[in-house]
Amino acid sequence: MRIHFIAIGGSAMHNLAIALHKKGFQVTGSDDVIFEPSSSRLARYGILPEHMGWDEAHITADLDAVILGMHAFADNPELLKAKALGLKIYSYPEYIYEQTKNKLRVVIGGSHGKTTITSMILHVLNYYKRDFDYLVGAQLEGFDTMVKVTEGAPLIVIEGDEYLASTIDRRPKFHLYKANIAVISGIAWDHINVFPTFEEYIQQFDLFINTIEPKGKLIFCQKDKILSDLVSKSATDAEKIGYDIPPHKVVDGITYILPENTPLNVFGDHNLMNLNAARLVCEQLGISSDEFYQAISSFKGAARRLELLHKQNNTNVYKDFAHSPSKLKATIEAVKSQFEGRNLVACIELHTFSSLNKAFLAQYEGTMDEADLAIVYIDEQTFRHKKMEPFTSLDVQTAFKNSNLQFFNDAMTLKLYLSNINFKNTNLLLMSSGNFGGIDLVKLARELNT
Template structure:
């Protein structure tokens, strides 16, 4: 196939471009800006555009398909040219479905835990040399790319994101995959710029279940009341398998998972991660991996990139970074670190960085999210609020939203860094939660202060 990517530099897009190149397809692309690590990874395969910008002359009748990324606009000149020539235009998820119509599609959905569960499944399958196609939202140890497509593999495992498919396709991505086997981990309101009410957001998961093929299966977290409601009310002719958090203990900072063979030490921790693990176990079982083989493999799983990723550890201090930004994930992650290190002071720092988290109306959803921390810090950039064209947020609104009188709020990156590096980290656990970088914080530099 000859495939052209409009906005090839995106995290998902560049991985798909590399997957097709590795498969033997002829791949080209354009973008108006490309950052690391996409830039180096595309260059390594000879896929980096020579010049930045949009070039309609790249769109010719020789192309079999154009894949449109979310970063592009609906009036993109290359997109308009593709329409003019009648070339097939795919959104990212639409193309993945087209490539996997004849495979067994396993789709992992939910407001949180998607990446971790998908990563666990892939780790277990790779450990046992079971080759599958996949798409996952984080870089995994032992995997060169985040997307793999072949003609030979029977299974494809897809992380099912509920965000929009493309600038000209407003359907959530996970509505397009039509899973044979699906998982639903949790529902907590997010993406309020697209789903303005909680009811509207939940409705997307109703549709997700409707898309499961007849006779297929849904694995669902029965501890989440919204998930339970959505699954119980679906009229789809599918099998329903509930799961819940397995038994576990924590001894001297080590989490032990209860298994049929007795307590087993694992590298990950936190109730939410143990819950994710159980969901992954069910999926692996339906893919032909028995419980004993699953436990053997999962014992070596150290986590997905930026998901409770350990930055550094010294004798009496440890630091983690996490992608957490939604209220439910912030609460679960903060509690997990406190449970793992109950005798240490927990300094939890959260950057409000996404559209939802910077919306004054949505802020109240963070009530109590940082309560497990001994010291709670929130950073946000007024410039980011301005760029997103949102109402100005004042420090008092943040205080009121989180419900902590001792909350420390920073809006200046230099002030935040000064605060952070002036702390005494003896007998401390530091947790840095953000989908950004606190206005330029070097996470490697943190290591020198612990």
């Protein structure tokens, strides 16, 4: 099979390219720019493009398929030639389905927790040496790539993103996988650039439920009222299995699942609900609850999800991917409740299109109230890059309904401010889907005044 990737450098795209290369396919690709770690990974497997840029000469009639990434626009010259030649053009979720339509497909959807639930399932399956394929949105310990597609594995576990499949396919990715076992972790408005109303956003999950294969399973968070109402009204014939926070206790900063008293490396109500979703999926795959708890005890978490950067005396510094209002609130509450005797400094970088939209900013009201010190950072370059109107300190304080909130738009000023705080008996939580203007967070964590 000869496959060409247009916009091969994307996170999912380059991982799928590597997976197909490992499967024995002849893989080529192009992009206008490729960042790390994509470039090094592609180079390691000999499939990094020799030159950056688009060239219609890459598209030839003998290609079996062209896979189109979100980074490529509709007028891309390679895409236009592929259309003119009548080649098969897929988005990457379409091609994942094409490669796995004869497998059992587990698809994890939801506005939050997708990566963690998927990671937990993969960890348990790997622990018991099960044969499986996967697609996950973060690099996991013990896994070489974020995508694996083989000939022989009987099942695939897919993190099902609700964002659009490609520039010419405006369907959400998770609609294309046709799950046999589906999970929805919760619904909280996101991606307002493509779903401008909450009603439109909710509808995507209703449509996802209707893509579940006949006699499939739907595992959902029954604690989420919007989701529970949606599931109860759905006419799907899938078996509906609800989950909640499992019984647990916290002793000296460690969470234990009851009644087994299983110690965990992760914590917080949102992670415990993620764990319950993963347990129910594994149950459907023939792994008992006892076996699940034995395996999950060694799970350290997905990359950038409450990742411990540094620990010293009574100060822990965490990095988290949280950026949406629901994720922000849940992550702050998790750290605050896990260390009841400590103060919490919580700092979020607003980085996504939704979070930088003035109309959406009000969704953050009250989300940082549990923090002893709340800080919001926005790289002023981000507004210019996205061609959006910058926020003032008053805009942010008003939206968050927090007059004590500190606002920064310069990374070095933020770093200096954090460096002058006394972190004795105080945790620091750094949350972003960006990179805090290039601050070395590990170095910062080690140099804090504790």
